[in-house]
Amino acid sequence: MDTYGILAFPAHHSLSPVMHNAGFKALGIKASYDFFEISPEKLDDFFKTVRDKKIKGLSVSGPYKQAVIPFLDSVDIVGKKIGAVNTIYWDKGSLIGTNVDWIGVEKSLLEKTQIENKSVVILGAGGAARSAIYALHKNDAWPITILNRTLSRAKALAEEFNCEYGELDDFESYSPKIVIQATSAGLNRREGVEIVPKELLESNMVIMEMIYNPIETRIVRDAREVGATVITGERMLLHQGVAAFELWTSQKAPFSIMEEAINKNLR
Numbered sequence: 001m002d003t004y005g006i007l008a009f010p011a012h013h014s015l016s017p018v019m020h021n022a023g024f025k026a027l028g029i030k031a032s033y034d035f036f037e038i039s040p041e042k043l044d045d046f047f048k049t050v051r052d053k054k055i056k057g058l059s060v061s062g063p064y065k066q067a068v069i070p071f072l073d074s075v076d077i078v079g080k081k082i083g084a085v086n087t088i089y090w091d092k093g094s095l096i097g098t099n100v101d102w103i104g105v106e107k108s109l110l111e112k113t114q115i116e117n118k119s120v121v122i123l124g125a126g127g128a129a130r131s132a133i134y135a136l137h138k139n140d141a142w143p144i145t146i147l148n149r150t151l152s153r154a155k156a157l158a159e160e161f162n163c164e165y166g167e168l169d170d171f172e173s174y175s176p177k178i179v180i181q182a183t184s185a186g187l188n189r190r191e192g193v194e195i196v197p198k199e200l201l202e203s204n205m206v207i208m209e210m211i212y213n214p215i216e217t218r219i220v221r222d223a224r225e226v227g228a229t230v231i232t233g234e235r236m237l238l239h240q241g242v243a244a245f246e247l248w249t250s251q252k253a254p255f256s257i258m259e260e261a262i263n264k265n266l267r
């Protein structure tokens with residue numbers, strides 16, 4: 001029986017286990033995908049276990065997308081460019097880090113809109129925003145603006161990736177075709193947190209939310225009310241999960257089964 005899992009702290013809110021276990025079962029793969037909720041002081045010991053027991057693959061979430069890098073044999077070119085690892089796999093005895101979050105961003109957007117030459121505002125300047133910028137550059141979105149609560153982080157990211165930047169309050173100066181909500185504000189908070197006032201959202205915008213817990217965040221509710229095109233956070237989870245599954249198993253992922261497993265468990 002092979003072991004995979006999600007490494008995060010906390011990890012219990014993740015829907016990756018239901019998604020991947022449904023995929024393994026459907027293909028008759030003898031594997032289990034577990035929660036590895038590991039506190040920072042236990043990370044070192046955890047990676048000894050990964051190597052001793054040859055844990056076959058890991059998804060990585062907050063706060064470890066950069067912290068795992070010293071424990072790996074190498075990080076591939078995509079992981080290096082994005083500057084964060086969200087998937088770990090073995091290749092010829094070496095433990096490798098990569099990042100497939102950008103695939104989640106790209107495919108979720110392409111389900112609803114073209115990306116090329118579209119103006120985009122990204123809310124947030126953390127690891128998830130970095131994967132969004134990578135996907136947007138690959139698909140020739142332009143211009144890309146990063147708005148963040150902490151201006152210095154938006155500026156640093158904008159300089160690294162050649163984007164525009166500002167504070168969240170600057171949103172009213174832009175009228176982007178695509179808005180990507182990549183902050184963690186409102187995560188696990190059903191009452192929601194307002195990042196952009198509803199009056200500034202327009203019906204011709206495509207608004208993508210990355211948070212899937214809860215599924216109806218404040219910006220998702222507001223975007224629906226103004227008649228915008230909405231992409232909810234579980235689409236990114238699904239598409240990046242399918243990419244990781246295929247990397248680990250070298251088999252075509254059972255997309256609809258993994259999709260159904262997520263959708264049945266949304267709150």
Ligand code: NDP
Pocket residue numbers: 062101104123124125126127128129148149150153182183184185186187193210211212233234236237238240
């Ligand atoms: P990081 O911790 O790296 O970044 C968090 C970002 O959120 C920062 O820009 C931070 O701003 C901003 N932020 C946090 N709280 C607030 C607040 N109250 N008001 C305004 N801004 C705030 O997290 P990640 O980039 O890794 O993840 C961001 C979100 O994306 C998370 O909620 C995560 O769950 C989700 N995600 C979803 C995925 C999916 O598959 N659906 C995949 C990856 C991430 P500041 O710089 O000022 O601190």
